[in-house]
Amino acid sequence: MIKISDLYYAYKVKNKHIEALKGIDLEIPKGEFVVFLGPNGSGKSTLVKHINGLLTPSAGEVVVDGINAKEDDSIWKIRQKVGMVFQNPDNQIVANVVENDIAFGPENLGLSSSEIKERVKKSLSLTKILEYSKYEPHLLSGGQKQLVAIAGALAMEPEYLILDEPTSMLDPLSRRKILKIIHDLNKNHKTTILLVTHFTDEAVNADRVYILDAGRIACYGEPRETLGNISLLSKFQIKPLAMTSLAASLVKSGIDISTSVLTVDEMVEELCLLN
Amino acid sequence: MLIELNNLGFTYMKGTPLARIALRNICLTVKEGEFVGIIGPTGSGKSTLAQLISGLLKATDGQILIDGNDIAGSGKNINGKKKIGMVFQFPEQQFFETTVFDDVAFGLRNMGCSEDRVASGVRKTLKIVGLDFELFKDRSPFFLSGGEMRKVAIACVLAMEPDILVLDEPTVGLDEVSKKAITDFLTFFHNQGKTTIICISHDIEEVSKVAERIVVLDKGELLFDDKPEKIFLETDKLLEIGLDIPDAFSLLIELNKKGFNLPTNVFRIDDVKDLLIEYFIKEQKARGYRD
Numbered sequence: 001m002i003k004i005s006d007l008y009y010a011y012k013v014k015n016k017h018i019e020a021l022k023g024i025d026l027e028i029p030k031g032e033f034v035v036f037l038g039p040n041g042s043g044k045s046t047l048v049k050h051i052n053g054l055l056t057p058s059a060g061e062v063v064v065d066g067i068n069a070k071e072d073d074s075i076w077k078i079r080q081k082v083g084m085v086f087q088n089p090d091n092q093i094v095a096n097v098v099e100n101d102i103a104f105g106p107e108n109l110g111l112s113s114s115e116i117k118e119r120v121k122k123s124l125s126l127t128k129i130l131e132y133s134k135y136e137p138h139l140l141s142g143g144q145k146q147l148v149a150i151a152g153a154l155a156m157e158p159e160y161l162i163l164d165e166p167t168s169m170l171d172p173l174s175r176r177k178i179l180k181i182i183h184d185l186n187k188n189h190k191t192t193i194l195l196v197t198h199f200t201d202e203a204v205n206a207d208r209v210y211i212l213d214a215g216r217i218a219c220y221g222e223p224r225e226t227l228g229n230i231s232l233l234s235k236f237q238i239k240p241l242a243m244t245s246l247a248a249s250l251v252k253s254g255i256d257i258s259t260s261v262l263t264v265d266e267m268v269e270e271l272c273l274l275n
Numbered sequence: 276m277l278i279e280l281n282n283l284g285f286t287y288m289k290g291t292p293l294a295r296i297a298l299r300n301i302c303l304t305v306k307e308g309e310f311v312g313i314i315g316p317t318g319s320g321k322s323t324l325a326q327l328i329s330g331l332l333k334a335t336d337g338q339i340l341i342d343g344n345d346i347a348g349s350g351k352n353i354n355g356k357k358k359i360g361m362v363f364q365f366p367e368q369q370f371f372e373t374t375v376f377d378d379v380a381f382g383l384r385n386m387g388c389s390e391d392r393v394a395s396g397v398r399k400t401l402k403i404v405g406l407d408f409e410l411f412k413d414r415s416p417f418f419l420s421g422g423e424m425r426k427v428a429i430a431c432v433l434a435m436e437p438d439i440l441v442l443d444e445p446t447v448g449l450d451e452v453s454k455k456a457i458t459d460f461l462t463f464f465h466n467q468g469k470t471t472i473i474c475i476s477h478d479i480e481e482v483s484k485v486a487e488r489i490v491v492l493d494k495g496e497l498l499f500d501d502k503p504e505k506i507f508l509e510t511d512k513l514l515e516i517g518l519d520i521p522d523a524f525s526l527l528i529e530l531n532k533k534g535f536n537l538p539t540n541v542f543r544i545d546d547v548k549d550l551l552i553e554y555f556i557k558e559q560k561a562r563g564y565r566d
C-alpha cells in the first residue's frame with residue numbers, strides 16, 4: 001500500500017520557492033489501478049516522483065509498504081518495488097544500445113544474467129521494439145524512445161508501476177497496446193498501476209481517478225463518477241470523452257439517454273434502446 | 276511561400292552500414308497560406324520531414340524548393356530572412372537561454388527589434404500560450420512542468436512570426452484548455468495572414484478541425500494527401516497502419532451495423548450530434564403519426 005500524508009513540496013529556484021504540492025493525503029491499496037488527471041503544472045509529476053524517492057518531501061510522509069522514503073537507506077528498497085516511466089523518455093535513457101538500456105534496471109536488481117536476458121527479450125517483444133534492440137536509443141523517433149522507456153520499466157517487473165504520460169507521443173494503436181499491457185499486468189500480476197495522463201480515455205477502466213489542481217487533490221472517485229461529470233471535468237481543464245459530451249448534447253435536445261455514457265459501445269447501446 | 280518537395284528522400288547515416296531510410300520519394304506541394312496536417316504511425320518519418328522542410332536536415336535524395344529556391348543546407352535562412360520557424364517534438368532541444376524571457380525574446384532580438392518591442396512581444400506571446408508573464412518570465416525553461424515547457428517552446432517560435440510555421444506534435448502533454456488556446460490561435464494566425472502551417476499530430480480529430488489538407492505518412496512513404504473528410508473514407512487503411520478515426524465517426528459506423536441508416540460523410544462531433552438529433556426527432560415524429 002502507498003500511504004501519503006500531508007505532503008508538501010516546494011522547488012527551490014534562485015531565491016524563490018515554487019510550491020508544487022500543498023497538502024496531499026492519499027492511500028492507494030495494493031493492486032489498484034489509479035489514474036491522475038489535472039491541468040499543466042498541477043503537480044502530477046511532482047507527486048509521483050515522491051513515490052519512488054526521486055524527490056524528498058518538504059513536509060509530510062510518503063510510505064510504501066511500510067517503508068518511509070525519507071530514510072536514506074530505504075530509497076534502495078523502495079526503488080526495487082516501484083518502477084517508473086518518466087514523462088520525458090530522454091531523461092530515462094542511460095545506455096547506448098536499446099537492449100542494454102532495458103537491461104539496466106534488472107541488472108541493478110542483482111538478477112542472474114540469464115534472467116536479465118529473458119526479461120529484456122520479453123519486454124522488447126511485448127512493446128514491439130525487438131527490431132530496434134541493437135539501435136542507439138537517442139537515434140530513435142519520439143514514439144520509439146517512449147516505447148524503450150516503457151520496456152525498461154516493464155523489465156524490472158515492479159510491484160508498483162508509475163507511468164507519467166507514457167503514451168503521449170505514440171500512435172493510437174501503440175497507445176492501445178500499452179494500455180492493454182498495463183491492464184494485463186494489473187489483472188494477472190496484481191501490479192499496482194499509477195498512471196498520469198492527459199488522455200481521458202485512458203482512465204475509463206481504472207479503479208479510481210484522482211484529479212489534481214494547484215498542488216492539491218481536488219476530487220477523486222470511480223471513472224463513471226468523475227469522467228461522467230462534464231461540469232466537474234471542465235472545472236479542471238480536462239477534456240470530457242467524446243461520447244460523454246455527445247450524450248449531454250443529445251439529452252439537452254430532448255433525446256432520452258443516460259448522461260454518463262463513456263464509450264462508443266455504451267453510446268451504441270443507449271441509442272439502440274431508443275430505436 | 277510555396278513549398279515543393281520533389282521525390283524527396285532521406286537516409287540517416289547514408290553510406291554507412293548503419294544507414295536507415297526514413298523517407299522515400301515524397302512529392303508534395305504546399306501553397307502559400309495553406310494549413311496542412313501530417314499524421315502517421317510511430318517512426319513513419321514525420322519528424323524527419325519537418326526537419327527537412329525547416330532546413331535542419333539536408334535531403335539525401337530529391338529536392339525541396341521554397342519559392343523556387345533549393346534550400347538544401349541553407350539552415351533556417353532563406354534569402355537572408357528568417358522565415359521558417361519550427362517547434363521541436365522535444366521542447367528541451369530548443370532551449371538555450373537561462374530564462375523564459377530571454378528564450379522567447381531571442382527571435383525578436385535577432386530580428387532587430389528594440390527592447391521595448393521585445394518586451395511587449397514576449398508578453399503578448401506568453402499570453403497566447405497561456406503562461407502568466409510575471410510568474411514565468413524569470414524562470415528557467417529547463418525547470419518547468421512538461422506542459423509548461425512545451426508552451427514556452429511554442430511561444431519561442433510564434434514570437435518570430437515566421438512565414439512558414441512547422442510544428443512537431445505541438446499539443447503533446449497539454450491540458451484541454453491550453454490545447455484549445457493553441458489550436459485556436461493557429462487557426463487565427465492562419466486566417467489572418469499568409470502564414471503556411473505544417474502541423475504534425477497523432478490526434479486526427481484535432482488536426483482535421485484546423486487543417487485544410489491532411490498528409491498521411493507510412494513507413495517513410497506518402498500514403499494519402501487529401502481533405503480531412505476524404506481521408507476518413509479510408510477507415511480500413513488508417514486502422515491497418517495504426518491510426519485512429521474519431522469516436523464520432525466510429526459511432527456512425529457502429530450504428531449503421533445495427534441497422535441505422537446514417538450518412539458517413541461527417542466526422543466532427545457537432546455534425547454527428549446534429550445528424551443524430553435529426554434522425555431521432557424524425558423518428559419520433561414518424562412514430563407519432565403511426566400511433
Ligand SMILES: Nc1ncnc2c1ncn2[C@@H]1O[C@H](COP(=O)(O)OP(=O)(O)OP(=O)(O)O)[C@@H](O)[C@H]1O
Pocket residue numbers: 011012013018019020038039040041042043044045046047087417418419420421422423448
Ligand atoms: N524542476 C523544477 N524546478 C522548478 N519548478 C518546477 C520543476 N518541475 C516542476 N516545477 C513546478 O512545479 C509545479 C508542478 O509541476 P509538475 O511537473 O508536477 O506538474 P504536472 O502536473 O506534472 O504538469 P504537466 O501536465 O505540465 O506535466 C509547476 O508549477 C512547475 O512550474
Ligand SMILES: Nc1ncnc2c1ncn2[C@@H]1O[C@H](COP(=O)(O)OP(=O)(O)OP(=O)(O)O)[C@@H](O)[C@H]1O
Pocket residue numbers: 138139140141142143144169171287288295296297315316317318319320321322323324364
Ligand atoms: N537521428 C537519427 N538517426 C538514425 N535514425 C533515425 C534518427 N532519427 C530518426 N531515425 C529513424 O528514422 C525513422 C523515422 O523517424 P522520425 O523521427 O522521422 O519518425 P516520426 O514519424 O516522427 O515518429 P514519432 O511519431 O515516433 O515521433 C525511424 O525509424 C527512426 O528510428
Ligand SMILES: [Mg+2]
Pocket residue numbers: 044045046087164420421422
Ligand atoms: Mg508532468
Ligand SMILES: [Mg+2]
Pocket residue numbers: 141142143321322323364443
Ligand atoms: Mg516524431
